[in-house]
Amino acid sequence: MDFSVKKLASDAGVFFSRAVQFTEEKLGQAEKTELDAHFESLLARADCTKNWTEKIYRQTEVLLQPNPSARIEEFLYEKLDRKVPYRATNGEILGQYMLEAAKEFGSGTPYGSTLIQVGDCQRRLGGAEREFLQTSAISFLTPLRNFLEGDWRTITKERRLLENLRLDLDACKARLKKAKAAEAKAATVPDFHETRPRNYVLSASASAVSNNLTAEQELRAAQTEFDRQAEVTRLLLEGISSTHVNHLRCLHEFVEAQAAYYGQCHHVMQELQKELRSANGDVYPNSFVVNPRSVRCPSLDPSSTVPVNSLSPEVEALQIEEVHPPASGTRRAKVLYDYDAADTSELSLLADELITVYTVPGMDSDWLIGERGNQKGKVPVTYLELLS
DSSP states (O other), X not given: OHHHHHHHHHHHHHHHHHXXXXXXXXXTOSOOOOXXXXXXXXXXXXXXXXXXXXXXXXXXXXXXXXXXXHHHHHHHHHHTTOOOOOOOOHHHHHHHHHHHHHHHHOTTSHHHHHHHHHHHHXXXXXXXXXXXHHHHIIIIIHHHHHIIIIIHHHHHHHHHHHHHHHHHHHHHHHHHHHHHHHHHHHTSOOOTTSSSOHHHHHHHHHHHHHHHHHHHHHHHHHHHHHHHHHHHHHHHHHTHHHHHHHHHHHHHHHHHHHHHHXXXXXXXXXXXXXXXXXXXXXXXXXXXXXXTTEEEOOSSOTTOEEESSOBOHHHHTSOGGGOOOOSSOOEEEEEOSXXXXXXXXXXXXXXXXXXXXXXXXXXXXXXXXXXXXXXXXXXXXXXEXXXX
């Protein structure tokens, strides 16, 4: 019990000494030991890494799981060390609803059969999304969280300890400075005409020397502790470079997973479009294309459309072979997306290839005539990037 009380009193004294030193530093009444420029640079780099890693981690969580309630639920299950229950993705739920609706409407009807095709597609998209979420959580989110909850907490703990030892060191410096001032004052030649006894003066001088020696010993011990902790903290801060290398590798894995996911989605949707387009003319000619003047463009912008029957009657009457490029006005264009020709008057396109394009009188502004070698046909403008 006595030991605990003494330790408590000692800790209280150290805390009070640090508080006094910190307050005097803030008021400009005490000197502060400054860290070297390289150490300060390491500290700034570590803080920057922590701040941006935390922001990237939080926003990636929002990207992968937009529902805040679901994020909170997953967080609680993780803290309780329990397995997160199965949760169907929105695509899987939508696909299931479409399949159930097809049973009610009849799978033999045009609407029912299309619901089956689209519903199966949505379920496949939902499965791809689930795989992407799992891969991203393991390869990207987990390493970022491990840094924030592991490495950074260790760095913060060691930095706090270094700051406390720095306050102790500066407090020791201040005590030594006071002790030296007292010793210098006591070492002054006494005036024997003064009323105080000579023994009192000698005793005061000896006490000042003793206090000076004690302050020097405390300063050496504090300096040793501070230097040791500074080296430990420096090594941890230099490890931030390894953290950057690890996060760079994780970032590449996240990009690969994201590219694979979007590529799979694009492939699934292309297959669905082909199925619906082939069934459009045989089973339900007026069900697929709601607006007979336009069809959807498989670009990144879902609102973009490609008009059909876009040539005026005069141009449509011409055979595509009879259309010739003008003397001037031809341009080069880069193809942005693959395009399958709907009929012989159109030109199929491959992404990233270069073609020559031009317009003819009476042509709709959403279409151009494209030439590739000996091949020629109509091409949609939304699939092209005009270069010159």
